Structure formats: structure tokens, C-alpha cells
Amino acid sequence: MRLYYWMTCPFACKVLAAIEEIGIKDSIELIPMHPWEKSSQLSHLNPLKQIPVLEIEDGFCIGDSPVIVEYIDTLHQGTRLIPPGGMERWKALKLQALADGIMEAAVLRVLEEHARHELHRSDPWIQRQNIKLIQSLDYLEKEVSNFNNKINIGTLSVAIALSYLNLRFSHENWAEKRQDLGRWFKKISARPSIKETHPREKHSLPEPHLMEHLG
Ligand SMILES: N[C@@H](CCC(=O)N[C@@H](CS)C(=O)NCC(=O)O)C(=O)O
Numbered sequence: 001m002r003l004y005y006w007m008t009c010p011f012a013c014k015v016l017a018a019i020e021e022i023g024i025k026d027s028i029e030l031i032p033m034h035p036w037e038k039s040s041q042l043s044h045l046n047p048l049k050q051i052p053v054l055e056i057e058d059g060f061c062i063g064d065s066p067v068i069v070e071y072i073d074t075l076h077q078g079t080r081l082i083p084p085g086g087m088e089r090w091k092a093l094k095l096q097a098l099a100d101g102i103m104e105a106a107v108l109r110v111l112e113e114h115a116r117h118e119l120h121r122s123d124p125w126i127q128r129q130n131i132k133l134i135q136s137l138d139y140l141e142k143e144v145s146n147f148n149n150k151i152n153i154g155t156l157s158v159a160i161a162l163s164y165l166n167l168r169f170s171h172e173n174w175a176e177k178r179q180d181l182g183r184w185f186k187k188i189s190a191r192p193s194i195k196e197t198h199p200r201e202k203h204s205l206p207e208p209h210l211m212e213h214l215g
Pocket of ligand 1: 008010012035036050051052063064065066100107
């Protein structure tokens with residue numbers, strides 16, 4: 001199996017964290033692929049031209065991190081990252097969806113602020129993404145007391161989303177006004193799955209000219 005990924009893509013980091021948690025690292029070949037690279041072969045793997053992509057066998061690829069996680073969660077005998085049933089399942093999936101939304105809003109904000117040509121940049125669009133981030137962080141601050149020490153796809157995804165905010169918007173220090181969430185994040189960040197997937201470099205933002213065709 002091959003995973004096409006990029007270290008600053010939070011959706012890819014989520015899949016890498018899941019791979020680490022369920023202990024199947026040795027059966028997956030990791031292939032770095034930048035989604036904005038013009039010469040990229042990504043279109044052949046995923047018509048949406050997005051990473052992460054898991055190539056399960058020659059020519060059979062799945063994209064979309066929640067679907068990839070669902071697949072790899074069938075490959076081990078340990079505790080499932082996606083709880084099999086009951087309210088625990090829906091709570092975990094709800095949290096994953098929220099974390100994915102945070103990642104998406106953060107990525108869109110980063111692209112608009114740093115990759116789009118300033119003549120085309122839209123402040124209302126940036127504000128809209130930022131409101132989503134603020135509201136979601138405030139929601140998580142209220143919910144975090146229910147996380148306990150649970151490790152499932154919901155809590156892992158939240159940790160990866162927060163890790164991405166720290167990478168891109170460290171100066172905004174989300175934890176300052178959300179101390180319970182900050183304490184929980186510090187604790188979960190000690191897990192190898194989160195520590196090792198935290199991207200340390202900010203490089204690899206697409207060049208503004210790549211975004212110009214978007215107007
Ligand atoms: N829903 C997808 C989102 C993946 C995604 O947005 N990946 C970004 C990189 S972080 C990408 O490949 N963007 C290129 C594009 O959308 O054209 C998932 O969960 O995997």
C-alpha cells in the first residue's frame with residue numbers, strides 16, 4: 001500500500017497519526033506529493049487533485065481522509081479508532097467532522113492570505129474562515145472536559161487540527177483564552193502519533209502565481 005501525502009497537509013497528518021496509532025507503519029510506503037505542483041501526477045490518483053491518497057493496490061486509490069481512516073481501521077485487531085457502534089461512534093465521527101472543518105477553514109485562510117495574489121485577496125472571505133475557527137475553538141473549550149483520556153478518530157483529529165493552527169497561526173495563540181483545551185492538547189501531544197506528525201516547517205505554501213487563475 002502507498003500513501004501519497006505532504007507533511008504540512010493536516011488531512012494527511014491525520015492519516016499518518018492514525019497509521020501510527022494502529023501500528024501498521026511497516027505495511028505502508030510513504031510517498032511525498034505536493035498537491036499544487038504543476039508537474040504532479042496527482043490527477044491520475046485522485047481526480048479531485050487532493051492529498052492524502054491511499055493506493056490500496058495497483059490502480060485502486062481512495063482519497064478523502066475520513067474514508068482512508070475507515071479503511072485502515074479494518075486492518076488491525078486492536079481497539080478501533082472509529083468506535084463500532086452506539087453513541088461513542090457518533091460522538092467520535094462528529095468530532096472528526098468538526099476537526100476536518102477547522103483544517104479546511106485554516107487551509108483556505110492560509111491560501112487566501114499567503115498564496116493568492118494580493119490584488120485578488122478577499123478580506124471578507126478571510127474573516128469568514130476565521131469566524132469558523134474561533135467558534136469551533138470556543139465550542140471545543142466547552143466540550144473538552146468530556147474527552148477524558150479517549151483516543152479515537154475524533155480526539156486524534158482535533159489534536160491534528162490544533163497542531164496545524166499552531167503551525168500556521170502560532171502568533172494568535174488559541175490556547176491563551178482556552179486553557180482547558182490547551183492543557184488537553186499538551187497532554188495528547190506527547191503521544192508519538194501527534195508528536196511525530198507535527199509539521200515543523202512552514203515551507204511549501206503554493207507560489208502566488210499558482211493561485212492567480214482563481215481570480
Ligand atoms: N476532504 C479531503 C480534503 C483534502 C485536502 O483539502 N487536501 C489539500 C491539501 S491540505 C489539497 O490537496 N488541496 C489541493 C486542492 O484542493 O486543489 C480530506 O479529508 O482528505
